[in-house]
Amino acid sequence: MAMTRKSRRTRLPAALGLACAAAFALPAPAQATPAADHAETLAALKRFQAAAGPGAGIYAGDSSGSWNLSTGTGILNTDTPVKPTDHYRIGSQTKSFTAATVLQLVDQKKISLDTPIEQYLPGVVDGNGYDGNTITVRQLLQHTSGIPAYEPLLDSPSANPDGSYALDALVRQALKHPPASQPGAWRYSNANYLILGLLIEKTTGTSVDKAITERIIQPLGLTGTSFPAPGDRSLPTPAVHGYNGVRVGPFFFWTDVISYDPSLFSTAGAVISTQQDVTTFYQALAAGKIVSPTTLADMEKTVVVGAPGSPLAYGLGLIRHTLPCGGAAWGHDGGVPGYYTETLVTDDGRHAAVVTNADLATNPPVNQMYTLLDKALCEKRS
Template identity: 40%
Template sequence: MALSAALVTPALAATPAGAHGDHDATRRAVRAAVADGVPGVTVTVRRGHGTWADTAGVGNLKTGKPRSAHDHYRAASISKTFVATVLLQLEAEGELSLDDTVERWLPGVVRGNGHDGREITLRQLLDHTSGIFDYLEDRGFQQTYMTADGFQEHRFDRATPEDLLAFALRNKPYFAPGESWEYSNTNYVLAAQVIEKATGNAYGDEIRRRIIDPLHLTSTSVPGNRTTLPKPSSRAYSKLARTATGPTYDVTELNPSLAYGSGEMVSDSADLTRFYSALLRGRLLPPEQLKAMKATVDTNGTYRYGLGIANAELSCGVHVWGHAGGITGSNSMAMTTEDGRHSLAVNFNGDWSGSTGAIVEAEFCGK
């Protein structure tokens, strides 16, 4: 698709680009994503006390309105780091142990087709070593919510955690608990339910009380069944297919309860850099819990996975911590250095092309 790319001046350029390093490589990577077919990109970098931002492309394909550095967007699986942080805080407070079984907190919930919550720990939920089937991979779920016809019919449906678990548990587990690693969104549906059982409050309320409010993340929310994005925001686009060809659909409005604790949250790039910087600098977790979060397992891929957070070694040898997030119409990544002093968050308002990883490489490695 030909895009009338509108390149705009960074709206958050509080620090000159050269003050803390040259962002030219990042700018080039942002524009390369638009050239590759992404409708629009917004990125924010926090380094020390300075903040730099850039945008490229459009936020609205019909009007040509450019993306904004202040855009709200669906953070998707970046939500997992928030959920894991709350569970680790509860452990630090003595309310639970990560070695507790899922059965202890959710009796009888994880049963069927070889799944058994009596054999799975909370830690295994958080690091994806539980073996529980990912409900997003269920054929019925995909047909209902991820095809063009299914999405258009069901995009505003309200889904309960029980609905999502039902899709997962009608499939066999990937492996016995602890035997391997497989990313599964079902793990974080359960983790959010454990938070609610342990606190008596909605998991989103606990995220607000423990993370959003203390860090003053004014653009971050757990929207529940709210189908629209807060303003300012761009439109979100998808092919609603496994290919990058075919028609482009506006998928901005949808019910995020289909993601629940695995990816429901909304944020912006400035808030996400603030969150990951605070997390890695020890502002949200005691040293013991932060160390546990950063104890990673092998994923047989290009990164290792801890408790709701990934660690990747970039081509230049720099290690970054954070998470990617993909949901219909939105593709994001937020990463920070070990000391939390250099952070980046980027969002594409299209889900079929471009590489957020290339933008991370550009910022932290300068290429």
């Protein structure tokens, strides 16, 4: 159960940027407002947590300020609320960081979206039915490359002696599976973003964790966010404790997540952040503070995900979710061992970041998650 899966998306019928990013203001700290002010959101949070992990929290608000709610516990056998400054592994929300880095390189004329990946990474996407001359950078970003779903946790290559995983080895392992389709059809695959990690390394001449840190994390002042280097299994404190588990009706069973090396997920899901930080990132991205307006417009060109009428569509590393109160929100979800998360922001300053401390691979609470996000983004104060 590595990152956000295709099933999660189809179950519901969702000057350059660096110079601007450094000046982007952090959102206001969460305020301790009475729960009664957010009664519908709190009720939705409780329903979500009842189908999710031991605890859950939401950090939300609008252009005038932010607030947060928590239910359950961030650490079993304690009364520990989930706080907006707690660290957790954001899973596939990492893909938005990866996409933003690629799009900065597009702004700098070092990469072209419609150039075949073979021209940048000769021989990498080749053989076993693949032809890198027919798959573009844009298609990798949008999951329309034809590469099938890939779960590193279930199908990993051999680890390095220190237990970490080489990015190129992950890509080779993923491409042992033949294409699922010709390029053009939407199919969510972590492999696309692992290949994009190699593209970032080849283009920048540095490791991908360093490239994303220097281009995105540091300029935005995201002090609670990190892209762990291979071999770094630590989680900064304070942290939401992650668990594995199952729920059957009202019954559940939780076990601590066994330590794993985040390099297993790399540019598809390795980033650590907080609700406040990841909100700042998506707000900066949506406001055109990380990439140019032209490139942002490319990111926001979407394909519908799921059945006709689905509220979800996918751009270049961004999910577009149509809100029941009108308009749309942008962001991404993610799941890695121990965590299920999502963050959405709107153009008018509304935002909502959700985390629960378990990733229920067999029955993720997708509907409850989106109901919660809709309540927070559309709520009217009582």
